[in-house]
Amino acid sequence: MKKSSKTTVSLDTFTYIQGTGKHLEFASKAINILTEVVNHADFEKKVLQAKFSYCVLTNDQGKKVPATNEQVIAIIKSGKEWNKTADNNINLQIHLEKLRRKKVGYVTGTQPLITTNTRFFDYWLVEDMFLSLAAHWMHEWLHVAGFRHEDSSVDEEDMNYTVGKIVMEVGKSLLSSKQGKKETSDTMGYVEAMEEYYRITSNPAFSPLDLNKSNQNALLLGFVDTTNQSDDENQPLPIIPASSKKIGTIPVTNTALKTLNLETLAFYNDHMPDFFGGTKEGIFKVSINTRNPQVPTDGQQDVTMAVNFKVKDRNYAQGFLHRGLFRNVLITDFINLRFDLYEVDKDAVVYYEKVKNVVDSVPEMRTLDIASGIPYLNLATKLFEGIIKTFGKNANDQVWDEMPQLEVSASTGGAFLRSGIYVIFEQKNSKKEAVSYEDLIFKNNLLQINGNKISRMSNHLLLRVTINPALQSF
Numbered sequence: 001m002k003k004s005s006k007t008t009v010s011l012d013t014f015t016y017i018q019g020t021g022k023h024l025e026f027a028s029k030a031i032n033i034l035t036e037v038v039n040h041a042d043f044e045k046k047v048l049q050a051k052f053s054y055c056v057l058t059n060d061q062g063k064k065v066p067a068t069n070e071q072v073i074a075i076i077k078s079g080k081e082w083n084k085t086a087d088n089n090i091n092l093q094i095h096l097e098k099l100r101r102k103k104v105g106y107v108t109g110t111q112p113l114i115t116t117n118t119r120f121f122d123y124w125l126v127e128d129m130f131l132s133l134a135a136h137w138m139h140e141w142l143h144v145a146g147f148r149h150e151d152s153s154v155d156e157e158d159m160n161y162t163v164g165k166i167v168m169e170v171g172k173s174l175l176s177s178k179q180g181k182k183e184t185s186d187t188m189g190y191v192e193a194m195e196e197y198y199r200i201t202s203n204p205a206f207s208p209l210d211l212n213k214s215n216q217n218a219l220l221l222g223f224v225d226t227t228n229q230s231d232d233e234n235q236p237l238p239i240i241p242a243s244s245k246k247i248g249t250i251p252v253t254n255t256a257l258k259t260l261n262l263e264t265l266a267f268y269n270d271h272m273p274d275f276f277g278g279t280k281e282g283i284f285k286v287s288i289n290t291r292n293p294q295v296p297t298d299g300q301q302d303v304t305m306a307v308n309f310k311v312k313d314r315n316y317a318q319g320f321l322h323r324g325l326f327r328n329v330l331i332t333d334f335i336n337l338r339f340d341l342y343e344v345d346k347d348a349v350v351y352y353e354k355v356k357n358v359v360d361s362v363p364e365m366r367t368l369d370i371a372s373g374i375p376y377l378n379l380a381t382k383l384f385e386g387i388i389k390t391f392g393k394n395a396n397d398q399v400w401d402e403m404p405q406l407e408v409s410a411s412t413g414g415a416f417l418r419s420g421i422y423v424i425f426e427q428k429n430s431k432k433e434a435v436s437y438e439d440l441i442f443k444n445n446l447l448q449i450n451g452n453k454i455s456r457m458s459n460h461l462l463l464r465v466t467i468n469p470a471l472q473s474f
Helices: 021-038 041-049 069-078 118-126 130-144 159-177 190-200 208-213 346-360 374-391
Strands: 008-015 056-058 064-066 089-097 105-107 113-117 219-224 237-241 258-269 280-291 300-311 323-331 334-343 398-402 405-407 420-426 440-443 446-449 460-469
Touching: 008 021, 021 089, 021 118, 021 130, 021 159, 041 069, 041 159, 069 159, 089 118, 089 130, 105 130, 113 118, 113 130, 118 130, 130 159, 258 280, 258 300, 258 446, 280 374, 300 323, 300 374, 323 334, 420 440, 446 460
Parallel strands: 008 089, 089 113, 280 323
Antiparallel strands: 056 064, 105 113, 219 237, 219 420, 237 440, 258 323, 258 460, 280 300, 280 334, 334 398, 334 405, 420 460, 440 446
8 A cells, every 4th residue: 555645734824923932942843743643544534433423524516515534634734725626734834822711723614814812822922832733723723624524513422522632642652652752731732622612602692591602701791871860860761772872962073183181980809710819800801902192103002901800799899980091082983992810829929919019119000191102001911911911820810801892883792982881791690690780770970780680780890981083184
């Protein structure tokens, strides 16, 4: 029997805006081990013997057809991407960006670009877990080759995931057999990351049942509806989705450039996991994109600030009440906001005073005036990004991570950007009760329970946004 030619794996493109030579070097290590794995006899044997719960290929005519194990290994060995000519080369086009904290990566249809979450890439880099990265890229490349999942509720025993696991298995054997080479750690590796992802995304609708099963702190973005507000200061006001067309009817300045001010009104802690002791300690980080007031045509830049706090369960945290966060944020038609909530675990408590001192020692950060200079703000952003890395050691250190995009003319289902009070709240409380917009009202400048469907408020943040015309122009 004629021996088949060797399969190569190439990193055709690799984009990471904040990447360095170390990131490319680490990516190359993943490429090298993946090349060894796909050319190893054990890999071919295990793929041929594997039992896939689902294995369907989109052929070059665009038709979905069942595929055999023999077809799977033939496509891998020949390096045939969808609707391309086989060249015995697995071509990888990689782009890295920050995704939701549980999402490892994705491919759009059969497009060649593989997007990988920087959270996992950076974690694997620090732990030198290049085999996990290789397995992830193998999984995603199989999509590029035309293999599909059955539906959005993915099955960890289907072909893509199973082959990824085989890459891990064969790769570990290869590495451990090399003299002086320790077997790579499995901690938060490819398989664990995938399993966690299946568990929290089994139903994208986030039904109450899914919320009870999940550690994911799913958030909703609401808006205080003042449409029918009277002169009565104690009048309860309803909370509506930030995507409601009612918000779109609120007037907004029509200047090309606008300035935005952002302040926190309150942060309420119902309960957060794994805090140490009776008093909860944490870091709240808010990031926003703005334009350089000196050169607004230069495009958008991210700026960040952080608030440290202590708070007991079912209490409001000090340091949030009417705290100004950003002034004179220069925008056009939309902004991106990212809200990161980090707990301080027992194993991180030794760092807490250092972090607290750094946060408190930068008085300018109590309110960021964007007009005071973009270069300084960029440095401040890097400073706080570095601080937050202290709290990324455990999987649940990061309690929140959401980046809603607020638009003047919101796309379908998107959030409207208007002056007013926004509410960010978790979809379940500490009693595992699902919380909806209808369960909440705004009264006496705070959020309260509406009716008796829920017995306890969930963790939530109240924000005030003010939009004004900008003096600058393009």
